[in-house]
Amino acid sequence: MSINIETIATPQKTARGPAEPEDASAVYLGTKNRMPEFVLTDKVVCVSGAGRGLGLVQAEALLEAGAIVYALDRLPEPSEDFARIQTKASSLGTKIEYRRIDVRDTELLNTVIEEIANVEGRMDGLVAAAGIQQETPALEYTAKDANTMMEVNVTGVFMTAQAVAKQMIRFGNGGSIVMIASMSGTIANKGLICPAYNASKAAVIQLGRNLAAEWGQYNIRVNTISPGYIVTQMVENLFVQFPERREEWPKQNMLGRLSRPEEYRGAAVFLISDASSFMTGSDLRMDGGHAAW
Numbered sequence: 001m002s003i004n005i006e007t008i009a010t011p012q013k014t015a016r017g018p019a020e021p022e023d024a025s026a027v028y029l030g031t032k033n034r035m036p037e038f039v040l041t042d043k044v045v046c047v048s049g050a051g052r053g054l055g056l057v058q059a060e061a062l063l064e065a066g067a068i069v070y071a072l073d074r075l076p077e078p079s080e081d082f083a084r085i086q087t088k089a090s091s092l093g094t095k096i097e098y099r100r101i102d103v104r105d106t107e108l109l110n111t112v113i114e115e116i117a118n119v120e121g122r123m124d125g126l127v128a129a130a131g132i133q134q135e136t137p138a139l140e141y142t143a144k145d146a147n148t149m150m151e152v153n154v155t156g157v158f159m160t161a162q163a164v165a166k167q168m169i170r171f172g173n174g175g176s177i178v179m180i181a182s183m184s185g186t187i188a189n190k191g192l193i194c195p196a197y198n199a200s201k202a203a204v205i206q207l208g209r210n211l212a213a214e215w216g217q218y219n220i221r222v223n224t225i226s227p228g229y230i231v232t233q234m235v236e237n238l239f240v241q242f243p244e245r246r247e248e249w250p251k252q253n254m255l256g257r258l259s260r261p262e263e264y265r266g267a268a269v270f271l272i273s274d275a276s277s278f279m280t281g282s283d284l285r286m287d288g289g290h291a292a293w
Contacts (some may be wrong), residue, residue, distance in 0.1 A: 037275040041066035041094075044120040045272060046113065048072040048103055048160050049130030052079035053232050054261045058127050061265035062272060063089045063096055070116050070159075073130070077203045103130050103156030106163075113163040115182035121169035125272040128157045129180040131200075133234070138195045146196045153200035159206055165211075165220055166193065174219025178271045181205045181224040183287040190252060191245070198239040201226075205283050221280035223271050228287030254289025 033039075045062050049055035051073030059069045063085065071078060078098050089096045099112050117123040131153045134145060161177050168175040184194070185201030205224050212222040229235070229249050235258075239246045250257045267284055270276050285291065 021093070025288060035275070037252070037277070038273045039066055040125075040269070040273055043067045043124040044070070044122050045115070045125035046070045046072055046116065046123075046160075046164060047127040047129060047171070048101075048156075049128070049180075050078070051075035051098070053083070053129075053234075054080060054227070054230060054264060055127065055129035056085070057261040057265060058129065058268040059096060060085050060088070061269050062125075062127070063092060063094055065269045065273065066080050066092070066094060066145055067125070067272070068094055068120060069096040070154045071096060071098045072101045072103075072112070074100065076100065103160050104151055106159045108160055110163045110166075113160075113167060117167035117171070122171050122173060124173065126161060126164040126175075126177045127180070127268055127272070128160050128178070130156055130160070131180065133194065133197050134191065135194050136173065136196075137193050141196060149196040150203070152205045154207065156206055158207065161207075161211060161222070165215055165218070168220050169218050175221075176272045176276070177211070177215075177220065177222045178268060179204050179208050179222070179224045181208070181226045181283060183226050183228050183285060183291050185226060186285065187285075187291045191248060208283065209281045216280060221271075221276070223276070223279060223281070224283045225264065225267050225271070226283050226285040226287065227259065227264055228290050229251060230264075231258045231259055232261060252290055253287060257288070259286070259288060 040062060043066070045067045047055050047059040047062070047069060050059045050071035051223060052075070055073070056071065056079065059071050062069050071082070082098065085095060086096055101109055101112050102110060131147060134149060136145065157179050161179065164175070164177060181204040182201040184198040185205045205226065206226040208222050215222060264286060271279070271284065
C-alpha cells in the first residue's frame with residue numbers, strides 16, 4: 001500500500017459538517033502570538049461552586065486567560081478572596097460577577113443563566129464545580145442524605161449544564177462544558193467511607209459522556225476533570241479529626257503528596273479553550289497517579 005506524502009503534509013480544504021466551527025481548518029503554525037488557542041478573551045464562562053475553593057481558583061485562571069466569568073454559589077457571600085480577584089479582573093480588562101444560586105433550584109438556575117446570556121449576548125463555557133461531601137458508613141446512610149448527595153452532585157450538575165447548553169444553542173456558537181468529577185468516581189477510596197459521594201462522581205463521569213454524545217451536533221463539547229485529594233480548608237479540618245490521614249493519603253499516589261487547588265488551573269483553561277477543540281466525552285484524571293498503580 002503506497003502513501004502520498006504530499007497529501008499528508010499539505011492541509012486540504014474539506015466541506016465542514018454542521019457541528020464544525022468556522023475556523024475548523026485553522027492552524028496556529030507561524031503565529032506571532034503565544035499559544036493563541038488558550039486565549040479566552042471576551043468568552044463568557046459560568047463557574048458553579050465558585051464562591052470559594054477549587055471553583056474560585058479555576059474562575060481566576062479563566063479570568064487570566066481573558067474570559068468574562070460569572071461565579072455561581074449558594075453562599076450568601078463569596079470568600080474574602082473574591083474581592084481581590086475582582087480587582088485583578090478589572091486590571092486585566094475583564095470582570096467577574098457573583099450570583100447566589102443553589103443548583104437544586106432549577107427554575108432560578110435557568111433564569112439566572114438566561115439573564116447572564118442576555119446581558120453578555122453569548123454563552124461560551126461552564127465549569128460545574130458545585131458539590132458536597134459526606135463521610136458515612138453505608139449501613140448508617142439515610143435515604144434523605146443519599147438523595148441530597150445525588151440531588152446536588154448529579155442532578156445539580158446536570159441541570160446547570162442543561163441551562164448553559166440551552167443558551168449556547170440559542171446563540172449558535174457552541175461552547176465547552178467542564179464538570180468536576182473525582183478520582184473517587186473511578187476507585188473506592190482506601191480508608192475514606194463515602195459510598196454515596198463516590199457513586200455521585202461516577203455518575204458525573206458517565207453523564208459527561210452522554211451529554212457529549214447528544215450535544216456534539218451543536219458543537220458543544222463536554223468533558224470531566226477527576227481530581228485526586230486536594231488540600232482545601234475542608235480537608236485541613238478533616239485532618240484535625242483524623243490526623244493519620246495527613247500521613248497516609250500522600251503515600252497512596254505515585255507523587256507521594258497531596259494536590260493544591262492551584263494545580264487544576266491549567267486544566268480548566270485547557271478544556272474551556274480551543275486548545276482542546278477536538279476533545280469531548282473524556283475524563284481528565286489528575287490524581288498524582290493514585291488510580292494508576
